[in-house]
Amino acid sequence: xxxxxxxxxxxxxxxxxxxxxxxxxxxxxxxxxxxxxxxxxxxxxxxxxxxxxxxxxxxxxxxxxxxxxxxxxxxxxxxxxxxxxxxxxxxxxxxxxxxxxxxxxxxxxxxxxxxxxxxxxxxxxxxxxxxxxxxxxxxxxxxxxxxxxxxxxxxxxxxxxxxxxxxxxxxxxxxxxxxxxxxxxxxxxxxxxxxxxxxxxxxxxxxxxxxxxxxxxxxxxxxxxxxxxxxxxxxxxxxxxxxxxxxxxxxxxxxxxxxxxxxxxxxxxxxxxxxxxxxxxxxxxxxxxxxxxxxxxxxxxxxxxxxxxxxxxxxxxxxxxxxxxxxxxxxxxxxxxxxxxxxxxxxxxxxxxxxxxxxxxxxxxxxxxxxxxxxxxxxxxxx
Numbered sequence: 001x002x003x004x005x006x007x008x009x010x011x012x013x014x015x016x017x018x019x020x021x022x023x024x025x026x027x028x029x030x031x032x033x034x035x036x037x038x039x040x041x042x043x044x045x046x047x048x049x050x051x052x053x054x055x056x057x058x059x060x061x062x063x064x065x066x067x068x069x070x071x072x073x074x075x076x077x078x079x080x081x082x083x084x085x086x087x088x089x090x091x092x093x094x095x096x097x098x099x100x101x102x103x104x105x106x107x108x109x110x111x112x113x114x115x116x117x118x119x120x121x122x123x124x125x126x127x128x129x130x131x132x133x134x135x136x137x138x139x140x141x142x143x144x145x146x147x148x149x150x151x152x153x154x155x156x157x158x159x160x161x162x163x164x165x166x167x168x169x170x171x172x173x174x175x176x177x178x179x180x181x182x183x184x185x186x187x188x189x190x191x192x193x194x195x196x197x198x199x200x201x202x203x204x205x206x207x208x209x210x211x212x213x214x215x216x217x218x219x220x221x222x223x224x225x226x227x228x229x230x231x232x233x234x235x236x237x238x239x240x241x242x243x244x245x246x247x248x249x250x251x252x253x254x255x256x257x258x259x260x261x262x263x264x265x266x267x268x269x270x271x272x273x274x275x276x277x278x279x280x281x282x283x284x285x286x287x288x289x290x291x292x293x294x295x296x297x298x299x300x301x302x303x304x305x306x307x308x309x310x311x312x313x314x315x316x317x318x319x320x321x322x323x324x325x326x327x328x329x330x331x332x333x334x335x336x337x338x339x340x341x342x343x344x345x346x347x348x349x350x351x352x353x354x355x356x357x358x359x360x361x362x363x364x365x366x367x368x369x370x371x372x373x374x375x376x377x378x379x380x381x382x383x
Contacts (some may be wrong), residue, residue: 132168149365197221228260
């Protein structure tokens with residue numbers, strides 16, 4: 001049932017029969033707020049890699065050829081064919097219905113013996129083996145399902161696009177590899193190479209493996225770069241000349257993307273040169289100076305008015321006459337001055353008394369009205 005099925009690994013899909021997982025050549029990586037989208041369709045077709053020549057003890061030269069199919073389902077797997085029986089001149093009696101044996105998998109290896117010097121019509125292909133018939137997944141991490149990539153085997157370069165590792169496994173166990181062989185294909189973005197890229201093996205392990213069980217491959221090319229987005233270009237503003245300014249979009253160098261969005265077209269916009277801003281600044285400065293002078297004059301004039309009003313108030317206050325206060329208070333005979341608790345009440349002179357006082361100023365008479373209220377309710381008016 002469905003519960004018995006094992007889920008496919010990261011960035012992998014199941015085929016229609018749910019028997020095999022494969023990559024559809026689409027990959028997405030998110031780092032913080034940046035998302036990189038890859039489309040490896042340019043690397044979809046199977047490619048071959050032939051390593052450096054080797055020689056047997058008798059001097060026979062041979063090569064190891066690797067066929068790799070990165071993406072696709074069962075119908076797009078790589079194939080390695082043995083043609084030992086049908087290409088040998090020394091065996092002309094081969095039956096016509098006997099066909100060559102073939103190995104189909106994601107990664108396979110064949111041993112090729114050149115035709116020169118061995119009496120063959122063409123190169124001899126033999127010892128085809130399966131290196132990867134199970135796709136485990138693709139990730140930027142160095143390990144997956146017990147298989148570990150070895151980035152130190154390849155030249156290290158400074159890059160802002162991470163390498164993507166495709167992990168494979170073969171279920172065919174050998175005496176040296178009890179768990180079967182495994183392979184790691186590392187995709188690296190390199191805009192200087194073609195879209196199909198270049199496949200290589202570690203320089204320290206020309207056979208593609210350093211332990212006989214795990215094979216390492218590096219696939220460099222522009223086809224391994226992410227899809228271009230708006231983040232990959234920037235705007236350059238030209239100098240304002242004649243009231244016009246050019247707006248030019250250019251790729252951010254080094255360009256490490258392919259396809260995707262195209263550069264926006266060049267734009268020309270109206271602009272104002274330095275002469276305009278100089279005139280504008282001079283106008284603002286003149287307006288500010290006039291405003292400050294106007295405010296200074298306004299507040300100076302207002303201050304003079306306040307000073308004039310204040311001086312008028314002082315002059316009018318000096319003209320008013322104040323009545324002199326009495327020096328002493330008369331006490332009736334028989335009253336004890338110490339025991340009395342008197343209240344002194346100044347009565348406000350009436351209008352008649354004011355006129356009388358003004359008339360008597362010429363005669364030098366001075367008087368003062370005073371009302372004394374004692375505790376015995378006695379009143380005394382002293383003139």
